[in-house]
Amino acid sequence: MSLESVPPKYAQLVHALQRRIESGDYPPGSLLPSENQLIQEFGVSRPTVVAALRVLREQGWIESQQGKGRFVRGRPARSTDRPRPGQAYLTAPESDTPGELLEVGVLAAPNRVATLLGLEAKSKAFLRRRLIARDGEPAEIVSLWLPLEVTEGTDLTTAMPLDEGIREHLQTRKGVRFDHVAEQITARMPTTQEGRQLGMPRNTPLLAVYGTVKDASGRALVAVEVLMPADRHELEDAYPIG
Amino acid sequence: MSLESVPPKYAQLVHALQRRIESGDYPPGSLLPSENQLIQEFGVSRPTVVAALRVLREQGWIESQQGKGRFVRGRPARSTDRPRPGQAYLTAPESDTPGELLEVGVLAAPNRVATLLGLEAKSKAFLRRRLIARDGEPAEIVSLWLPLEVTEGTDLTTAMPLDEGIREHLQTRKGVRFDHVAEQITARMPTTQEGRQLGMPRNTPLLAVYGTVKDASGRALVAVEVLMPADRHELEDAYPIG
DNA sequence: CTTAGGTACTTGACCTATCAAGTGGGCTCT
């Protein structure tokens, strides 16, 4: 059986037009061929052409003006799919990233984490902390904090690297579903232990990213803390302006 | 003449369904009425229903599964319109935010700024630096760096507060259009001068946000540097998870 | 020469269809 699924026509058209824009064939500011011209050239119907152009507009490649036509803007500044810090640690198996398991166990959550998880101050929570290495050097300390009732009946409490993502694990074992993440970014000086673990020079601050994963009802499921030496790592982003 | 333009049907449908989700009429996790049911209830055609549901899916209100139906996720966690740090200083007039003009003039751009603006190291650029106060206390140092060729023929070089946004000013005077912003976030220790201006306690790092405004062709127009004491200010964000 | 109107072309918003693909329940046959 040949099950080579071909992408839908409108997606093919999106791809073709993106290539023409990137190659400079359709330079920024120029007028895109009209709907009728695209219908003729690609041999598809108008709804298909319109669907492709809608995708391109929503992704920021082009903008349209009724009565005039559609204008090329150029490759959008990473409109979508930006890698959020910490997000990888929620979905990817631990075995995917080289690193060392620093701490696994139940202990009193710091104030900030307790607040993020909606727990009372000084309540106990489950911690899973890893030192991530990049290019053979320690790069980040990633801490996952989970309320005790979330970890019940899971394998997260083992001191072994998980070969399944946290997200998948919790979904299958507990039936909880990740819905959105609330993110906070701040900076502080490292503790002496953190400075040693990350091999940081003196007087260098830490960039700290806190992500709280919640389900659709707003209940906090996991808090992720990512600590990065600010002299080596930066957070990057880009977004279009209205 | 009654020229009260009514919103298109699909937009009305989007609004109606959003209200039902927010009111709890369609609780999260529940199954939305099928396309055919919505066609009957609202008396519209299938493409109209599908268009509305596509908008809702792209905004994160619902998710769809072929063969089963569409499931309610709930109001998306500020999928759009999050206030970006530094963005306000590009559009709002300076007179809108209380603050003190620290520096205005042409001087050698720091390495980082020169790189962001695409200038050679140690080139001169125009600087406009302000100390922003919030609740009567110094809160942020905002620096706008502009290449000299961008400031030519503008009023930006005056030492007076501008009663027009930078963006509007550049658009009308120079015809340049802001297209997108590239953002970098890092942290560092304040200089003694910065620490004094911001009234920072000892051993507290600065959270630094660098935004580079570019036009559609990728030419850098403005670089914004926002310096915040990390003990008082944090960056917040939220995003849905696939 | 200037202006008003018409016309052609564009995108936006709909409509009625058809086929494909995925899901789940019920029916039938063993």
Add this chain to the structure above:
DNA sequence: AGAGCCCACTTGATAGGTCAAGTACCTAAG
């Protein structure tokens, strides 16, 4: 009773249209 098949219902993709609204250009009337 159990296994397997079929059918109904769902969303996804695509085709063929119509009408409205906005823009640009040309032309004819003043």
